Amino acid sequence: MTTREKVQVREVGLRDGLQMVQTILSTGQKLEWCRRMVDAGSVEIEVTSFVPPKIVPQFADAAEVARGALEIPNLHAAALVPNLKGAQRALEVGLRKVHYVLSASNEHNLKNVRRTTAESAEDFRRIVVERDAGGTTPHSVTLGAGVATAFGCTLSGRVEESTVLGLVETLLEAGADEITIADTVGYANPGQVRALMRQVLAITKDVPVACHFHDTRGLGLANVVAALDAGVRSFDSSLGGLGGCPFAPNATGNINTEDTVFLLESEGLDTGIDINALLAIRETIAGWLPGEPFTGAIARAGLPKTFDLREAAVA
Numbered sequence: 001m002t003t004r005e006k007v008q009v010r011e012v013g014l015r016d017g018l019q020m021v022q023t024i025l026s027t028g029q030k031l032e033w034c035r036r037m038v039d040a041g042s043v044e045i046e047v048t049s050f051v052p053p054k055i056v057p058q059f060a061d062a063a064e065v066a067r068g069a070l071e072i073p074n075l076h077a078a079a080l081v082p083n084l085k086g087a088q089r090a091l092e093v094g095l096r097k098v099h100y101v102l103s104a105s106n107e108h109n110l111k112n113v114r115r116t117t118a119e120s121a122e123d124f125r126r127i128v129v130e131r132d133a134g135g136t137t138p139h140s141v142t143l144g145a146g147v148a149t150a151f152g153c154t155l156s157g158r159v160e161e162s163t164v165l166g167l168v169e170t171l172l173e174a175g176a177d178e179i180t181i182a183d184t185v186g187y188a189n190p191g192q193v194r195a196l197m198r199q200v201l202a203i204t205k206d207v208p209v210a211c212h213f214h215d216t217r218g219l220g221l222a223n224v225v226a227a228l229d230a231g232v233r234s235f236d237s238s239l240g241g242l243g244g245c246p247f248a249p250n251a252t253g254n255i256n257t258e259d260t261v262f263l264l265e266s267e268g269l270d271t272g273i274d275i276n277a278l279l280a281i282r283e284t285i286a287g288w289l290p291g292e293p294f295t296g297a298i299a300r301a302g303l304p305k306t307f308d309l310r311e312a313a314v315a
């Protein structure tokens with residue numbers, strides 16, 4: 001039996017997805033979503049975002065969701081934090097995985113978190129200090145750092161590769177345990193992804209790197225293939241393709257989890273995720289979120305008869 005190469009698919013529907021939807025889900029619904037994702041084979045889920053409830057009311061229950069998620073066996077629960085205060089809240093709850101984000105575009109950073117990119121980089125240094133001072137041994141809490149608008153910005157246009165690479169270096173120097181490169185607004189194309197991600201991977205060496213793509217202009221999955229070519233083996237995606245940044249004009253959803261898993265499995269990689277189970281969860285969530293724009297080719301057309309399910313490593 002040949003062992004297939006593993007690839008990680010990180011679910012961000014509960015964070016990126018829910019930050020854009022009108023309906024506020026209950027804590028119980030969010031945790032049911034997490035539990036069912038884990039049953040489907042998902043290992044890492046960004047379960048919430050520690051932002052002020054007045055900015056994103058959907059995440060008023062961030063602490064409760066995080067606490068509940070920590071009790072789900074086999075789940076690596078992560079949360080997004082936009083600043084030091086958010087990181088303090090996430091650490092206090094006991095999360096072992098925290099994702100910080102800043103934008104390569106200074107304009108987007110100002111809109112999103114009301115400070116410059118340089119100020120946000122400083123904030124990340126303070127978060128590392130806070131994590132290391134927290135009675136936990138350094139790195140017992142994994143601190144991921146994401147560079148948003150890495151392929152261009154709806155507000156400021158072009159983003160130079162050198163800006164992104166400089167930020168990656170700054171974040172690594174500050175102590176990032178993981179790096180995520182994000183196409184927040186769906187501007188990336190495969191050539192751009194291949195070129196940038198090769199350079200990012202040359203800098204990050206052993207530090208894990210993920211890509212976060214939005215499918216705003218239909219190139220999301222093509223960008224996944226390009227990132228695979230460059231050597232990336234970790235991707236964010238959102239069930240039903242929900243998502244988008246509330247602070248980026250015309251933003252739409254992340255790449256769709258069902259379709260992403262289908263693509264990666266078709267490429268011979270092992271996601272460990274059962275697509276049919278995802279489709280069942282999607283139906284439940286769609287029932288909870290009437291009127292929201294769910295995307296997805298596999299949900300529409302079904303798996304091809306020729307698709308070999310390979311009994312993905314789901315318990």
Ligand code: COA
Nearest residue numbers: 050051052053055056082083085086101112113114245246
């Ligand atoms: N969680 C909860 N409360 C927070 C907080 C956090 N992460 N960060 C700040 N606050 C509180 C402060 O304690 C302060 O409260 P007070 O008025 O009772 O004293 C108040 O919010 C203002 O604090 P300040 O540091 O001035 O924040 P700000 O108003 O400049 O806003 C952010 C900065 C980062 C909190 C805000 O812009 C934000 O949440 N952005 C994230 C947007 C987002 O979710 N984008 C999509 C994902 S990338």
Ligand code: ZN
Nearest residue numbers: 016184244245
């Ligand atoms: Zn996003």
